[in-house]
Amino acid sequence: MSDSITLLVEKAQAEVTAAATADVLRDTEVQYLGKKGEVTALLKSLGGMAPEERKAMGKAVNDARVAIEQMIAGRRGQLEREALDRELAETGFDLTLPGIPLPSQPGTWHPVSIIADRVERAFEQMGFIVLDYPEVETEHYNFDALNIPADHPARDMQDTFWLKNGCLLRTHTSPGQVRAMHEYPLPLRAIFPGRVFRYERTDASHEHTFHQVEGLMIDRELSVSNLIAIMKVLLETIFEREVTVRLRPGFFPFVEPGFELDIRCMNCGGAGCSVCKHSGWVELLPCGLVHPNVLRAGGVDPEKWVGWAFGLGLSRLAMMRYKISHITHFMGADPRFLRQFPEGGAR
Amino acid sequence: MKVSWSWISRFAEVGDIDAVGISLRFTLGVAEIDEVLRVGVPDPALTGEARAEALSRVKIAKVVACRPHPQAEKLQIVTIDDGGGTPREIVSGAPNVRPGLLSVFADEGAVIVGKDGAPTTLQEAVIRGVPSRGMLVSFAELGIGDDHAGVIEVPDAIAPGTLLSAAAPAFDDVLWDIDNKSLTHRPDCWGHVGLAREIAAMCRRPFTWRAPDVTFTAEADIAVRDEAPDLCPRYSCYSMEGIRIGPSPLWLQILLWRLGQRPINNLVDFTNLTMLTVGNPLHAFDRRQLEGDTIVIRRAAEGEPFTTLDGRAHRLTAGDLVIADARKPVALAGVMGGENSMVADDTTRIVLESANFHAGTIRRTAVRTQERTDSSARFEKSLDPHLVRDASLYFADLVLTNIPGSRVSSRYEDVFPAPPAPKIIHINGEFVKRRLGMEITAAQVAEVLERLQFTVARDGEELTVTVPTFRATKDIGIPEDLVEEVGRWHGYDNIEAHLPSVAMARPFTLPIRSVVRRLREALCSESGFLEAMTYSFNRLEDVRGCRMDPDAHLWMENPISTEEPVLRTSLFPNLLAAVIRNERRESRQRLAEFGRVYLPDPAATPSAREPWLSQPRMAGLVLSDRHADISDTTLFFQMKDAVLRGLRTQERGSAAVAKLIEPPPVAHPARCASVTLGGAPVGWIAQVHPMVRRELGLESVVVMACIDLDAIAAQPKVVVPFSPLPRFPGMEYDLTALVPKTVSADDIIRALRDLAPEITRDVTCFAVYESPKFPDRRSLSFRLHLAHKERTLTQEELLELHGKAVQTVQKTFDAQVAS
């Protein structure tokens, strides 16, 4: 008898798949599951069996019923979707009709775009080019080429999102350094803004997704003094006021010497407040002279060329400029937030 | 890492320096200090004499007698000797108070941490009818650690009345919390001795630490066989006997609490203190548990089982390094000892290991087994192998000094087959000057390096610098590293800022950048869109809701949440989710996002260099209206207008819409259009598919536009030439017709243009009207802009054109022309 159940399910499968319309499908349903349907008939035939046999067969028939019900439901959904698509395709819609101007309303740029724009313009005026590099990166460019080999403790600083295909989401904009060295002739002055990712929980000041801009300059003769000057000029351009910066040692494997650049707290002027954790200074960006190994990875001879690089947090800068308390606002797409930045790309 | 200034002062003559003040110089010259904390009096408001007064009230006291409190079962009336000559009575409820106990007494006027965590100044109290002044205190009440279990038990013999600050200098101390990340490259700074050396140099004070002298015997107890010298460059051990496990002396318990460690017992505490002082982790084995007479350092067998002393069972791999006796592994090298050989309360004989391990191996094992210990954190920084002997001696001395009856019972086994050769760097003064951009002479460079314990031989501008071993493992290897030493020593603040003077460069703008910028200006500055940003990750339900296949996405190995494990292949799952979040508040939304999507490329071959996928930059636009009727197409044509306006700013040929052959699954299959620029498809416009709307629970009617920014950038720039102004006046001719809905406006426009091509400059459709009276038709109004190049148009021409136009529209398109 179990053979006949298997056959019945196979037959039902074929008929359900073949049912081209909802009406045909309904007939098929009745034919199998209706009061006089084939499955119902099978169930009735169990009456004459011995109790054990009846139990086993009853379960088999019931499983068959559930299977047929599921195939009918699946097919019905499919037919409904197809019918809907057909209906949707027949609305007499004419895409060549003239466009309608949107009612005038102020639009806005994202605050990170506004800051990025200011940074880009400032650097362009100093003769830098603006580049754009991929967000999904390889271990090679994100770490190895930046003098951060596997098993280097510095990898802890940059908790990483790994992809199933072995690539990763870049943890900083620095991979662009080596890419730019490969792509452009020397001397080179470039910045590359973009989205970066760190594998960390989100709170008021931490986001797994944020924006940075990397700066890179390679020339015959460059010094720490030049780096300080450029950073000061940049920050004054962005904040449109005089700023005080200080450098202190910071360890980043791709620069040597490496620094943390702090900016005198603009909230309190250095007297100490909650923004600067009462230190009078706010940590703003890592920078330094490009490590010879990184230059080599980019095919640049460190005997002949010297470079400096920095990685500036655009999200951080936007938070400082607009006194935004929660970094999570940036990715929230909430019009109440987005409407607050009317300056656009204005200078 | 926590640092105790009182402990630092043991190793350098800096005790009189203000530890709070000097911390800023440390941050500017060495590494970042997260927090500076003055401890001893829990109330930071108390300073100067008031603070000293409060400190003088905390002293050692002995319990002389105890008797029950008449009113309270859980309290005792305790007689103590606080060194003042007369016994005093206090009330105590601590369970461990008993006659003979040596403890710590906080007298009236002392400041302790109250039950609510706030500082409390002790005053006379009457407890259940019995007056009581002062109290015996727990560590937690003194603001030391979190041990509330009972009053402090002082294990060592200290005279009652001795001030606690005298008995345990770390009680009244200044603590620094140094950011560990900023010490990643400074293996020498992971112990107080190394820090003291750095601070001494910084303050130009003598560094006084020397390893103690210890006499080893000539006997062999355990031999060492290093089978993996590449992973274990140095291994030393020796045996000690006469150990009695017990509590550590009070000063050490308090110091460990201050440094963030919980005191365990003297032996464990001595190994920890050695690590925190000298910087090299140690491990003590119970001699009884070691089988055979040889310690073997070897790679683990693949799959070898091992249980660490925290009770966790691990399966090792061939990449792990183990310390083994004759039969079994007894420690996971540099990470943690084994449960099978740990020191127990009745241990009397130990074997003390002090060794140096390969940084990468230790780190890999610690990461893989998730045993990130204080030990592995140090070894993974590449420690100086010379610390091994210092740590051995320091530990032995601690045991011998503090455990009466203990003795060293073996010779010093020390396997160190290949001490690294001295590291020598050649540098010249001019190089330092040029890199820093400051005036500095070779002699000044030499002086700085010497102060930092480098050995320098100078020949004019040329310096030959020998790196001290404690800086040579990783930190210092190239001339640039020495530039940093000089720079941080002089203070980067003292470098004057000068902009570089460089040659001019050819201007260059990445095409994609001007594409994005112009589109952002057109849409967000002119057409009223709000620029939004959404995550690069998608929730599965949003992907499915948009009728897309999650398996056609790139999956993350470690997503931030299991609900959003894939990278977006479209901007719309997140943009539509945003529309839904906002729609109750915002009945009409105009959002634009510019960002990358990540398209898996199954055909791509994995490469070491390039990510094997495409990640084009897209613009995603949405227009939503919560009150619009689902059949209303206004939003669609508003989007069309905004998109075409935006594309026209790109100077890449004409922007138009065309039939979309393969609408994406999220799109309405009929209300959609392909967008072309210069004839090439660059995107699409579509109303949201009704199934998507239902699936996502979207209330608004939403029209989307997707623009492939890279496709625009790939189009060549086209500058449209000027067209001469007409010399003769032109005229406009309007025609309105009721047209079947199956006819497209563009077809009629084309037909009208062809009627009299020599005089027709342009034809536009300028009005659309639909009425329920004519469900199958719509009224379209066309305007023909007419002019002749060489003469004024005549009335006859116009009449003729009118006749032809009416006829064409009626005949060809089955339209009714309004009279």
Ligand SMILES: [Zn+2]
């Ligand atoms: Zn401040």
